Structures are given as structure tokens and as C-alpha cells.
Amino acid sequence: MNYFSSNFKLGILGGGQLGKMLLNDTRKFDIYTCVLDASKEAPCKIASNEFHLGDLMDYDAVYNFGKQVDVLTIEIENVNVAALETLEKEGVKVFPSSKTLRTIQNKATQKLFYVDHNLPTASFSRFAYTSEIKDAVNHGGLNLPFVWKSAQFGYDGQGVKIVRSIEDLQGLPNVECIAETLIPFKNELAVIVARNVSGETKAYPVVEMEFHPEANQVEYVICPARISDDVAKKAKAIALKTSEAYNHVGLLAVEMFQTQDDTILINEVAPRPHNSGHHTIESSYTSQFEQHIRAILNLPLGRTDSKVGGIMVNLVGAEGFNGDVVYQNIEAIMHMDGVTPHIYGKKQTRPFRKMGHVTIVNEDLSKARQIAEDVKNTIKVISK
Helix, strand or coil, rough: CCCCCCCEEEEEEEHHHHHHHHHHHHHCCCEEEEEEEEECCCHHHHCCEEECCCCCCCCCHHHHHHHHCCCCEEEECCCHHHHHHHHHHHHHHHCCCCHHHHHHCCHHHHHHHHHCCCCEECCEEECCCCHHHHHHHCCCCCCCCCCECCCCCCCCCCCEEEEHHHHCCCCCCCCCCCEEEEEEEEEEEEEEEEEECCCCCECCCCCCEEECCCCEEEEEEEECCCHHHHHHHHHHHHHHHHHHHHHHCEEEHHHHEEECCCCCEEEECCCCCCHHHHHHHHCCCCCCCHHHHHHCCCCCCCCCCCCCCEEEEEEEEECCCCCEEEEEEEHHHHHHHHHEEEEEEEEEEECEEEEEEEEEEEHHHHHHHHHHHHHHHEEEEEEE
16 A cells, blocks of 8 residues: 555544654655544644544544545544444454453553563553452452552542552552552663564664652653663564564563562553653664554564663653643753653643653763753753
């Protein structure tokens, strides 16, 4: 099929920053794109050929949008899967498939998938309601501490809480959830695997994630991860095995824990471009966004190795600021070597909202890490 400068239409469910960065590459290739999002202010609005307003969880909105495109993809998992199942039956190509999405959307079924496929993950218990957990603890069926995770609709630190005492359960929503053994890990790692329709598969180098202690959001993503070759090989092998088990098409970001004794455990996966791959725009031969497009259109996959060491800093709304966004000291960081800011186009800031990211590239990773620290301490996302 001819995708370039043709009548072919690519549909994207979700109009956030991941979609906006995908559109940089559809524009590079002159691929016609249609985007569906519920917000009139969605970052994708300015870069897509057609922008449609609609709720991603609404069956009719997703179905009617999907009927107008040749290939449908996502930039967020929270979409109406039943509509995707109907579209697939009617011949629309949907990547990742509705089957993959249905498994991944629910943290409990996602965890069971790892158990069924002999993939290493932390042990867990499944509960229909949060209220059942108290009984399980009182009767010795569950030990403190553990990580409470809402089975659905959790992201970026939402829907996740470390429970060290029964009191910590207060205020949590009474929903389907899992209680997962708290792993004393020394590193959080991630590997992005790309797989096209023909089954060609490539993995990006292992990255390590440094977290913000309060916000439970990634503060720095570092590539390559500062780990031994053995651990890197193990992490990559597990990511590739996970990709094979899902039989997915597109990108699969596999987030993992490296334990104190260097065991690798899968935390969770995302079947789309991912925060842990943003550095690839500047640091890799093929960015994760171009690779996603190559994969879902069954084009040959690009090189995944890095040209240079890369670190990404998330730009999130500063605490105490709500309203029209101002990027304070952005010129100052642009004076620094190898620094590229990416601004997502969200006009309103609020505390911890992802507003952009900054990539720092340098041949010397420890130098890049130092510049990343300077970036973090200099730029502030505030309001007027």
C-alpha cells in the first residue's frame, strides 16, 4: 500500500503529547492523519490533518471515527476496546490489537498474563474491591507492606499507593485492585521493543529511571542505564520475551525492577510510545515515534542503537501554580550544551501535570547527568 502523499488515512486515538510527537514523523513522511480527542485544546490539534472531538471511552465515538481510517493506533490505553473489536471484524487494521489492549488495560489481567506466560513479576493478590483488603490483612492472607494498584485507569502515579499500615487504605477508591509485594529494588529499568506486522522485532537500549520521591513520577530517564552488561542482557531478553508473548504490533514499553540480587521483574507494560523513550528523538538513529509508525504500517524497522548518551527530564507543573503556563528561565537552559526543550502545547498548568520534557545529549553520560540536574534546578513551570 502507498502511505506517502496518498489517500491513505492513519487514525490516532488520543490527542496528547505522545500523539503530537508521532505527528512530527507523519508530517516528515507526508502521511495523512486523523486524531480523536475529547479536548478542544489537545496538543495534536495543530499538527493533524483532521481533528475530531469525541470521548475515547465512548463506543460510538471510537467506532464512527475508526470507520473513516485505514489503520488505527493509540497514544493512550484508556479507549473503548469493544469498538475496536467491531472495527477489526469489519476490516479496519487496529494496532495494538484490541486483544492486547484488553489484557493490558486491566492491571489484574496484565499480571495474570505474566504468570500464564512464565514471565517474572512480583507476586500479587487480586481483589474485586479495595474494602476486601482489610479482611485479608486481618486474617493473615496478606502481609504488609504492599503496593495497592487500581486495576483500571491508573497512570503517572495515579491509582498507585504504597500501603505500610491499615490506615493507609483510608481514602482509596473502592474499586477492583491488586495488592502487590513491595519489591526493595535498586533500579527501575525500561526497554522499548518495536515489532512490525511481519514480526520483525528490534529493542532499544535499556534505560534507567530516577523517580521523584513525592510525585511518584519519573524525574530523569538515563540512556544507557548505568548497569552491568549481564543485567542489561537479562532485561533486554525479558522485554523481547514479553513482546513475543503479546504478539503485539507497534511499540511495547516494558518497565522492570532490578532487585538487590539482580533479578529482573516486570512491573508493567505500555503498548505505545512511552515517556522512557522520549530521549530517542535526539539520541537515537530512529526515534521511538518514527519506529511506531514504521511498525504499524509494516515498514522495515529503523536502527535502535544510540548515537550519543541521552538523559530526559520531565517538565511538570510546579506546586502552587494553576492557570496560564509560563516556562520560567527556558532561555537559560537553551544556553546549556546539548539541551533541547520539547513543549507539549498544554496552555494550562497545574501541580505535577506533564507540560513538556527536556533532552540532554552528551558523549559523556555523567556530564549529561550533571547538565540534567542544572536544567531541573533552572527551569520552572509556573503560571502568570
